[in-house]
Amino acid sequence: MSKKSKLNPKYKTLIEDIARQGYNYSDKEMKVVYKEKKKKLDEIILLLALLFTTDSKEGLLKLTSIYQKRLIKDIDNKLEIIGNELGKHEIKNVTDILTRNYQNTYYRNAFVINSGLKKPLKFNKLNKKVAAKEVNTAIDGKLYSDRILKNKLETINKLKDVIKLAIVGKSYLDVVTNDVTKVMATDSFKTHRLVESEITRIQAQAIVSLGIAMSIEMQEYSAILDKRTCSDCGSFDGNTYTIFDSTRPSIPQHSACRCMWIESITWITPSIMLFADEDFDNWLMDNEIDFDTED
Numbered sequence: 001m002s003k004k005s006k007l008n009p010k011y012k013t014l015i016e017d018i019a020r021q022g023y024n025y026s027d028k029e030m031k032v033v034y035k036e037k038k039k040k041l042d043e044i045i046l047l048l049a050l051l052f053t054t055d056s057k058e059g060l061l062k063l064t065s066i067y068q069k070r071l072i073k074d075i076d077n078k079l080e081i082i083g084n085e086l087g088k089h090e091i092k093n094v095t096d097i098l099t100r101n102y103q104n105t106y107y108r109n110a111f112v113i114n115s116g117l118k119k120p121l122k123f124n125k126l127n128k129k130v131a132a133k134e135v136n137t138a139i140d141g142k143l144y145s146d147r148i149l150k151n152k153l154e155t156i157n158k159l160k161d162v163i164k165l166a167i168v169g170k171s172y173l174d175v176v177t178n179d180v181t182k183v184m185a186t187d188s189f190k191t192h193r194l195v196e197s198e199i200t201r202i203q204a205q206a207i208v209s210l211g212i213a214m215s216i217e218m219q220e221y222s223a224i225l226d227k228r229t230c231s232d233c234g235s236f237d238g239n240t241y242t243i244f245d246s247t248r249p250s251i252p253q254h255s256a257c258r259c260m261w262i263e264s265i266t267w268i269t270p271s272i273m274l275f276a277d278e279d280f281d282n283w284l285m286d287n288e289i290d291f292d293t294e295d
């Protein structure tokens with residue numbers, strides 16, 4: 001717990017738990033993306049195995065140069081299709097996860113805050129479209145969808161290179177299989193880092209939007225969830241900033257940063273604060289909030 005924090009500890013913990021849940025939710029939902037990558041990896045490995053079964057001598061592929069060229073072209077095309085499919089699948093799933101997480105952060109914070117106040121603060125509702133638009137903003141001038149496509153392009157180019165070596169008879173089946181597996185593992189690692197940074201970004205953004213909606217002027221910086229808190233992040237911990245303060249640090253500060261904003265409300269009454277999922281669901285219904293409406 002930060003020494004500098006001016007917030008009620010119970011309130012602070014509840015809000016930090018919302019962010020923690022967001023990362024857990026993302027890890028769970030991203031499994032479908034990694035499963036799809038694994039499926040494509042298996043397809044590529046099977047293709048290579050078949051090739052080696054029919055056309056290898058002493059463990060290396062022995063093909064005429066004409067056939068090599070044709071095969072390289074064929075496999076490059078296949079890999080490009082795989083790259084496109086993986087890119088689309090990843091963007092769609094990441095978009096859904098970020099949008100859901102954005103809405104969840106916004107509303108759960110509103111719920112915790114208002115359950116701890118004698119006079120609830122008004123806030124505007126977010127529909128799916130508005131949330132999706134808020135989610136689709138750039139970090140360092142780049143959208144997450146562009147980053148995903150760039151990563152896929154790099155992955156496919158690396159796969160082309162390692163498979164080409166096998167086709168020209170310079171790589172054994174176990175070696176090329178290992179290389180392909182490594183390339184795909186790097187791709188998954190990049191995806192994981194990217195999603196983590198984007199979750200941090202959109203959670204911070206949801207808090208800012210809610211702060212504006214509820215006319216809460218100050219937010220407190222929390223570095224508590226940052227497992228590898230660097231000295232920069234740690235030095236901001238517990239500081240409060242107004243929303244439009246030009247010296248306000250941006251979140252995320254670095255790749256895999258898990259820092260967050262907390263609405264700085266000092267007049268909250270923790271004894272009446274609610275947090276159970278059931279209470280939240282009832283609160284959503286009472287306030288006629290539906291996460292999934294499109295307009």
Ligand SMILES: [Zn+2]
Binds near residue numbers: 257
């Ligand atoms: Zn950080």
